[in-house]
Amino acid sequence: MSFTVRKDPRGVVVIGVDGQLIVGNRHELKQKVLEALERGERKLLVDFSNTGYIDSSGLGALVSLSKKIRESGGELKLAGLNEDLKTLFELTKLDTLFTIVESPEEAVASF
């Protein structure tokens, strides 16, 4: 389980979630996003292309980050969700709270 952070030439910070986003590593994701906000980044994308599973704590971490990013005048988008992950967002109605884009490339271009 790990997170990769890179900045796209178009100024979007892309955070990749490798493996799972769960109760055991959600704080690490929060820290990475908050560090980016502190550096002045305002366009953030979480890429789930290599993510197998998100638990309710991971969903909660995303909700809390989304609020913080919005309050800082930034924007958060999510991309690369597999069918299982999409189902989790739909069941919890979090698909109504987040901007979810099919591919990370599309998402970066859409900021």
Add this chain to the structure above:
Amino acid sequence: MPAFDGELASLRLCLRRHPLGGQGGRRGVEIFLRVPTELDVVEEAVDLIARHCLALGLSARAARFNLRVALSEALSNAIIYGNRLDPSKYVDVRVLATDSQVTLHVSDQGDGFDPSSVPDPTLPERLELEDGRGLFLIRQLVDEVRFNDRGNVICMVLRRA
């Protein structure tokens, strides 16, 4: 004495085949796993149980998604809210797989809670709260959820299609 079927780090899984009683000699497989009160072992525990349930004929989607989500959430709840992260306590998982269904019991050593008091996290006023989606997801993804009277044992049933 049942044979130990697998061992993974601090987890030791016990599996036995036995008649379940009733008419017709229906047989089933029972899996027992004692999980320490550590969030880091939830993933291992769920993987171990999901792999066995897949081998016992649960569909790939149900094992990969429904069971994985439900069991992860139940274990996390048991560790955090049930045992309150007390390392001297443990969580027991008992799985009973028959031809018709897989039943998972997750028991913690806490005081229990009233499941009817847990609000719907999809209400507009609760949608932006960080916590409170675990039990909701369990209810959405398994066919039946029951609790004991004390509220420290959750029973989740996945019926085979």
